[in-house]
Amino acid sequence: MSLQSHSFDSLSENRLLNFLTPNDRNRLLARMTAVSFGLKDVLYNAGGPMPYVYFPRNGVISSVTVMADGRAAEVAATGREGVIGLTAYYGAGQSPEKVFCQIPCDTWRLGTELFVDEVRRGGRLQALVHGYTRSVMRLVAQHAACNCLHTVEERFAKWLLMSRDRAGEEEFPLTQEFLSYMLGVRRASVTLAAGMLQKAGLIHYRHGKIRIINGKKLESAACECYQIIREEFEYPL
Amino acid sequence: MSLQSHSFDSLSENRLLNFLTPNDRNRLLARMTAVSFGLKDVLYNAGGPMPYVYFPRNGVISSVTVMADGRAAEVAATGREGVIGLTAYYGAGQSPEKVFCQIPCDTWRLGTELFVDEVRRGGRLQALVHGYTRSVMRLVAQHAACNCLHTVEERFAKWLLMSRDRAGEEEFPLTQEFLSYMLGVRRASVTLAAGMLQKAGLIHYRHGKIRIINGKKLESAACECYQIIREEFEYPL
DNA sequence: GCCGATTTGTTCGTTTCCGTACGAATTTCG
DNA sequence: CGAAATTCGTACGGAAACGAACAAATCGGC
Secondary structure (H helix, E strand, O other): OEEEOOOOOOOOOOHHHHOOOHHHHHHHHOOOEEEEEOOOOEEEOOOOEOOEEEEEOOOEEEEEEEOOOOOEEEEEEEOOOOOEOHHHHOOOOEOOOEEEEEEOEEEEEEEHHHHHHHHHOOHHHHHHHHHHHHHHHHHHHHHHHHHHHOOHHHHHHHHHHHHHHHHOOOEEEOOHHHHHHHHOOOHHHHHHHHHHHHHOOOEEEEOOEEEEOOHHHHHHHOOOHHHHHHHHOOOOO | OEEEOOOOOOOOOOHHHHOOOHHHHHHHHHOOEEEEEOOOOEEEOOOOEOOEEEEEOOOEEEEEEEOOOOOEEEEEEEOOOOOEOHHHHOOOOEOOOEEEEEEOEEEEEEEHHHHHHHHHOOHHHHHHHHHHHHHHHHHHHHHHHHHHHOOHHHHHHHHHHHHHHHHOOOEEEOOHHHHHHHHOOOHHHHHHHHHHHHHOOOEEEEOOEEEEOOHHHHHHHOOOHHHHHHHHHOOOO
16 A cells, blocks of 8 residues: 555546535545555455545455455445545445455555545435445445356356446456456356356467457456446546 | 225334334324235335335235346345335445245335435434345345355255244245245255155145244255344344 | 565365245145 | 145256366577
């Protein structure tokens, strides 16, 4: 994690912040700090405190539910369309999930209490946060059903496409070990699925990096959940 | 679905409403109608309108995500601890899920716009709704991971216990066909799991009715997710 | 360019669950 | 009471994924 100084740009690269009026946005930015995260840097531990909320400007942040035996599954991925620490606004004292950096990213960091106060003021920020809440609930619900009903290969493709959309990149760092943790399956199952998709020419990967070759066909390989989620997050105001 | 007249009792049998001040509660009750639902009655269709919200007084309401091929999986069960139609407050024009009656119940029905206006006033109702939102997000996230990581038998036991807590009954109507729809698995898989639990003396079932015989042991048969969710909603033992 | 660490490929037997099908038991209703 | 409908038991082959282990490929640092 690294801190940087910043000038008060008109746009913030975060969708929620960008929908604010320039006045509101600048007031918030004045209280924020630019913070960057590297691969696997932890923002919150499960059951740990949430002193800050974060507005990603790029990259992807993952939230995973961890079971008692250490196994885990991702419940949400957040990019520049959202904010990390939403549940604090709804009264959570500790993070219910482990939250960490999946694709290296830059964020705006804001003290949690400041965030809560700002949202409570109402206005457009509150409307945005409420709309985002609705989208997150839909996302998690769709994942829940998806995890019951769809194969590893379909979920693998869905996951890649979602990461691409959020990061805005066709290539990003990703090990199969890591992804098996996200999907809640064996690493060998990921190898199998990855091999199929690579043979079909949809992706290319190699020692910790993966690249999407044919996004259109990859969408066909993914389950319907991907489209549903993508549409959910294309909310205008 | 049936409508009944009602007198303005001081308590409503719904946990959210009961936490309100008597004044607030009575103001809401004055605008509500008592509505009862029978098995499989539909409150909202997926993509359909949400003209009313409902505060259950007993029984259980299920929300399921339905896929294009008709298969489905439950993402939430709601009893007297919550409210149906929460997402309307967060700006949803249509229900993202199919919502229907799982265990026959009586509810208080309130016009959606009235509900939204009341919550927007702030005060204790808003605090309760926000806290409930947090709990629901946790519930759905836990289900999402659970669906990846736990067996049908574990999830079966979890489901029974959650239904019992919400309905406040040890016995309720339930067909295996119905449950297979909830769990997103084959009916034959449910038969297998049910047979195991019955042989072990934890439950007894017969032609559409199921009874919990040994709740304590059933908790051991369930995955850890059950306890986590129960604590989240602070159900009494 | 070599070495250790990381990442990926592959194998084995096993378990869980699937899709399908059909018969038996139970309940409902005319 | 008898017929129809619902619900449950079970069986089959097959697919998907598991847990574990080991070998091969690739990369980064020296």
